[in-house]
Amino acid sequence: MALRAALHGVESALFFASLSFLPLADVVTFYMAAPIWVTALSPWLLGEAVGWRRRLAVLAGFGGVVLAISPGGGELGWGALVAVAGSFVYALYIIATRRLAGTPVVALLGWQMAATLVLGIALVAVQGWRPATLLELAPVALLGLGSLLGNGFVNRSLALAPAAAVVPWQYTGILWGVALGWAVFGDVPQAHTLLGAAVIVGAGLYILWRERSLREG
Numbered sequence: 016m017a018l019r020a021a022l023h024g025v026e027s028a029l030f031f032a033s034l035s036f037l038p039l040a041d042v043v044t045f046y047m048a049a050p051i052w053v054t055a056l057s058p059w060l061l062g063e064a065v066g067w068r069r070r071l072a073v074l075a076g077f078g079g080v081v082l083a084i085s086p087g088g089g090e091l092g093w094g095a096l097v098a099v100a101g102s103f104v105y106a107l108y109i110i111a112t113r114r115l116a117g118t119p120v121v122a123l124l125g126w127q128m129a130a131t132l133v134l135g136i137a138l139v140a141v142q143g144w145r146p147a148t149l150l151e152l153a154p155v156a157l158l159g160l161g162s163l164l165g166n167g168f169v170n171r172s173l174a175l176a177p178a179a180a181v182v183p184w185q186y187t188g189i190l191w192g193v194a195l196g197w198a199v200f201g202d203v204p205q206a207h208t209l210l211g212a213a214v215i216v217g218a219g220l221y222i223l224w225r226e227r228s229l230r231e232g
Contacts (some may be wrong), residue, residue, distance in 0.1 A: 016122070020130035025133055026108055027162075029140070033043050033096035036094025039204035044212040045098035046084050046187070050219045051076035052106030060110050066229075074181030076218030083211025092131075095214030120170045127166060183223060186216045 033042045041051075055073045057063040084095045115123065147155070169185075189212050196202035 016115065016118070016126050017130075019115060019123075020126035021107060022104055022108040023058060023127045024130040024134035026101055026104040028134060029097055029104060033094055033101055033168060035100035039196035039200065040189065040202060040212075041083070041094075041194040041206040041208055042098050042101075043188050045080065045095070045213050046102045046105060046216065047081050047189055047212065047219065048076060048099070048102045049106040049109060050222065051215070053109050055108060056106065058176065060107075061113065066225075070088055072218045072221045072225070073208065076215050078221075079214030079218060080212045081211075083208050088205060120167060120174065123170055124163070124166060129165075145215050149232050167168060183220055186219065189216065 030042065030046070032043070051073055054065060054069055058065055080099065084099075112123070193204055193209075196204070
């Protein structure tokens, strides 16, 4: 439980750090690779067998990540590396969550909030503290509420339905990232980012479909 909470705190920090380098849609695209990381790590961390079809899908998904990064376009920098690292840590967080199946949602959220609070205090201690204004506190409070509700809904949905039925809906995050990035920040995603996102989503959905077929078969 403590490891899962720590992973959540580190993943959150990497997510916010990557947003200072990259558009919102790009960061969300990289984070959608997390289920592919989970499949790649499952044989070692969960003891689950992964057949050759899903192995090929994993390779295709990583190819989508490379395409989204587009090294040839000169965009391979700290932002992309931080976002990819964040997606890897998020995958470890998902694996830890699987190991805690059946744990009450309140306990999961409580540990997550505690770890994030401790990490936040540590970062403030290193960087220094500046009192926030009311205009700054309002969006921060909204962010906290949205994060709490979002994590609560995800944990509850996984308790009500199989992961294969829930996880595909998380890929709509790319659509939200594109729409909100354009509406709020004026970011227009490039073609290679959208193509890479399509490859990542396709590989992830195939992996989920294959896992469901094996369970039902």
